[in-house]
Amino acid sequence: MQIQTYGEWPSPVDAATAAAHDGSPEYVGFVGDEVWWTEPRPAEAGRRTLVRRHADGAEESVLPAPWNVRSRVIEYGGHPWAGAVHDGAPLVVFAHFPDQRLYRWEPGAEPAPLTPVSPVGLGLRWAEPVVLPERGEVWCVLEEFTGDGPSDVRRVLAAVPLDGSAAEDRGAVRELTGERHRFVTGPRLSPDGTRAAWIGWDHPRMPWDGTELIVADVAADGTLTGARTVAGGPEESVPQADWTHDNRLLYASDRTGWWNLYRDGEPVCPRSEEFAGPLWKLGQRWFAPLDGGLIAVLHGKGAQRLAVLDPETCEVVDSAGPWSEFGPTLAALGERVVAVGASPHSSYEVVELDTRTGRARVIGAAHSDAVDPAYYPEPEVRTFTGPDGREIHAQVYPPRHPDRTGPDGELPPYVIWSHGGPTGRFPLVLDLEIAYFTSRGIGVAEVNYGGSTGYGRAYRNRLRGEWGVVDVEDCAAVARALAEEGVADPARLAVRGGSAGGWTTAASLTTTDVYACGTIIYPVLDLTGWGTGETHDFESQYLETLIGPRAEVPERYEERSPVTHADRLSVPFVLLQGLDDVICPPVQCERFLARLEGRGVPHAYIAFAGEGHGFRRAETMVRALEAELSLYSQVFGLKAPGIPALELTS
Known part of the structure; x- marks a missing residue:
C-alpha cells in the first residue's frame, strides 16, 4: 500500500465512466413470451430507448434515435409503453418524449401517431397504456392541459383508437371516467375483462399520504359503470392494485403503518416491513400475481428484495442471487417473473426468476465492470x-x-x-x-x-x-x-x-x-x-x-x-x-x-x-x-x- 493524502488518490473512475453508467433499465414487461424494457442512453442526448429480448436471447433496440420512450405525465412520468401480440407479431404503443404523443409501432414499419398535438397549454400526455387489440383501443391515463399554467390540467382514464383515427382528432379519444379525482393511475383489467381497478387522489394529499382504490364494471360496449371506492382514504396510501388469476382484487395498503398486501380486503401475510413504496411514477409495481396463486413481491426494511409469497401460508422465499435491491418494476407471465435488480457490486440488470425452479438469471442489461x-x-x-x-x-x-x-x-x-x-x-x-x-x-x-x-x-x-x-x-x-x-x-x-x-x-x-x-x-x-x-x-x-x-x-x-x-x-x-x-x-x-x-x-x-x-x-x-x-x-x-x-x- 502506498501512502498518499486522502482525496488525491489516482482513480480509473473518471467522470465520463460514471456518466456512461448512469441510469438503469426500467418499465419491464412482456409482449407475448418476450421480455421488453426501457433503457437509458446518456451518450444519445439522454434519451430512453425500448429494448426487445428475442427468443434466442438477442437484445435489440427497436427504436433508433431520436425516438425517446418517456412520458411526462405528472412530470415524473409513468409507464410509457405497452405491447401485445397481434396477427402473430408485436404491436407496441409508446409515448414519445418531445411531443408526448402516443405512437403505434410494428416490426418493419415506422412509428405512426395515435394521438394529436394539443393546441393548448403544455399539451396532451399519456401514461400506463394497456393495448387491447380485440377492442381496437389502448386504454391509458390522459393528462390534458386546458391552459398555459402548470395547474390548468385535468386527468382521466381514456381509450385511444388503435387505427390512428385520433391522430388529428381529439374528439375520437373516448374518455372512460369523469374527473372524479385530480390524479389517477392507469386501469388494471381483471382477467375475465369484467372489472377495472385504478387509484385516485386529490390535493393537498400526495399518493403516500392517502389515496382511494376504485373499481368499476366494464360493460360490453367498453364503458365503465358503477365506479366505487373499495379501499384507501385520507390517511391510507394504496400505491398499487392488480388482479389475481382468479379475479380477486390484490392491493398494497399502509393502513397498519406498513405497506402490506390485501386480497379482497383481507390482509395477506401482515409484517412490519414494506411490500410497496411511494408512487412517484404512474405504473410502478412492487408485486405481481402469478397464475398458480403465488405472488412475486418486493419486500424489506430499507432495501427491497425480490421474493415469492404464498398467501395461504404467509411463507416468503427470497430469490437466490447477488442482488440486494430491486426497483419497483415487476412483470409476470405464468410462473415467470421479470425484475430489475442490483447490488453494491453491480449496477441494475434485468433479472428473470423462474418460480417453478427458483432459478434467477440475468437476461438483459447485464452488468459489466467498468x-x-x-x-x-x-x-x-x-x-x-x-x-x-x-x-x-x-x-x-x-x-x-x-x-x-x-x-x-x-x-x-x-x-x-x-x-x-x-x-x-x-x-x-x-x-x-x-x-x-x-x-x-x-x-x-x-x-x-x-x-x-x-x-x-x-x-x-x-x-x-x-x-x-x-x-x-x-x-x-x-x-x-x-x-x-x-x-x-x-x-x-x-x-x-x-x-x-x-x-x-x-x-x-x-x-x-x-x-x-x-x-x-x-x-x-x-x-x-x-x-x-x-x-x-x-x-x-x-x-x-x-x-x-x-x-x-x-x-x-x-x-x-x-x-x-x-x-x-x-x-x-x-x-x-x-x-x-x-x-x-x-x-x-x-x-x-x-x-x-x-x-x-x-x-x-x-x-x-x-x-x-x-x-x-x-x-x-x-x-x-x-x-x-x-x-x-x-x-x-x-x-x-x-x-x-x-x-x-x-
Whole structure:
C-alpha cells in the first residue's frame, strides 16, 4: 500500500465512466413470451430507448434515435409503453418524449401517431397504456392541459383508437371516467375483462399520504359503470392494485403503518416491513400475481428484495442471487417473473426468476465492470442516533483503493449526501458517482433521514411540518457522529444533494456550521414562490404537509426558505441547474444568487441548456461531477490532477 493524502488518490473512475453508467433499465414487461424494457442512453442526448429480448436471447433496440420512450405525465412520468401480440407479431404503443404523443409501432414499419398535438397549454400526455387489440383501443391515463399554467390540467382514464383515427382528432379519444379525482393511475383489467381497478387522489394529499382504490364494471360496449371506492382514504396510501388469476382484487395498503398486501380486503401475510413504496411514477409495481396463486413481491426494511409469497401460508422465499435491491418494476407471465435488480457490486440488470425452479438469471442489461471492482466502494449500513434519541438510517462508504491509504493521523474528507423526494430513499446499489469520490480518498455517507421511505409510515411522517428541520438535523447528526468516531475529518465535511436534496443542502449551509462547502443541485430554495405557481401540479401542494397549511402558518414558508437566509451562508458552494427544469425552475437559483450578491461568498453557478429535472446527458454529468470534485479540492486543499479547475466567484 502506498501512502498518499486522502482525496488525491489516482482513480480509473473518471467522470465520463460514471456518466456512461448512469441510469438503469426500467418499465419491464412482456409482449407475448418476450421480455421488453426501457433503457437509458446518456451518450444519445439522454434519451430512453425500448429494448426487445428475442427468443434466442438477442437484445435489440427497436427504436433508433431520436425516438425517446418517456412520458411526462405528472412530470415524473409513468409507464410509457405497452405491447401485445397481434396477427402473430408485436404491436407496441409508446409515448414519445418531445411531443408526448402516443405512437403505434410494428416490426418493419415506422412509428405512426395515435394521438394529436394539443393546441393548448403544455399539451396532451399519456401514461400506463394497456393495448387491447380485440377492442381496437389502448386504454391509458390522459393528462390534458386546458391552459398555459402548470395547474390548468385535468386527468382521466381514456381509450385511444388503435387505427390512428385520433391522430388529428381529439374528439375520437373516448374518455372512460369523469374527473372524479385530480390524479389517477392507469386501469388494471381483471382477467375475465369484467372489472377495472385504478387509484385516485386529490390535493393537498400526495399518493403516500392517502389515496382511494376504485373499481368499476366494464360493460360490453367498453364503458365503465358503477365506479366505487373499495379501499384507501385520507390517511391510507394504496400505491398499487392488480388482479389475481382468479379475479380477486390484490392491493398494497399502509393502513397498519406498513405497506402490506390485501386480497379482497383481507390482509395477506401482515409484517412490519414494506411490500410497496411511494408512487412517484404512474405504473410502478412492487408485486405481481402469478397464475398458480403465488405472488412475486418486493419486500424489506430499507432495501427491497425480490421474493415469492404464498398467501395461504404467509411463507416468503427470497430469490437466490447477488442482488440486494430491486426497483419497483415487476412483470409476470405464468410462473415467470421479470425484475430489475442490483447490488453494491453491480449496477441494475434485468433479472428473470423462474418460480417453478427458483432459478434467477440475468437476461438483459447485464452488468459489466467498468473498472477493477477493487475500486468500488463497500457500504456500511448504519443506524445513527439523532436529536431526542431518534434513529437515523444511513449508508456509509469509506474511501477505498486497492493500493492507496492515507497518512497516519490524517482523517479523510467526507461528503454527506441528501436524497431527493424528500419522500424517498437511497438504494443500496453500486453507484459510480460514489466510486468517483471514494476511489480518490473522499468518503460518502448517504443519509435516509426522517421522512424517508422503507421504514414504515411513522418514520415517513417525521417530516410532516418539519421539512428543513428534521432532514437538516439528521444529516448533521450523521456528519458529527462520523467526526466524533474518528472516521471523518471534522474540518473537511461537505454536503450535497439534488431536488429535495438540494433544498436540504442549501438549508444545511444556511442554518448550520457543520460543513466547509456544499453542492446544490436543481434545488427548491424559495418555498413561497415554489408553492405558488413555480412548480408543477403534482407537487404544487406538497408543502401543505411538509411545511404546514399555508393558511395557518404562512410565516413558516419564508422562515424555512434558504433564500431568506442567504446572508448566513459563508462557505463556498457550487449550484447546478437545468434550464428546462419545470419542477425546480432556474428562477429559484437566480433569486438565491441575487440575495448573495456582494457578500463575498466563493461560488459557481452552472446552468445546463436542454436539461430538465435530473441530468440525463453524458456531457452534463461529466461537467457536473468534475465541478463538484474541483470545489472539494479547492476547499479541502487537495490536488486534483486532470480535473478542470472550477472558477469560484465572490
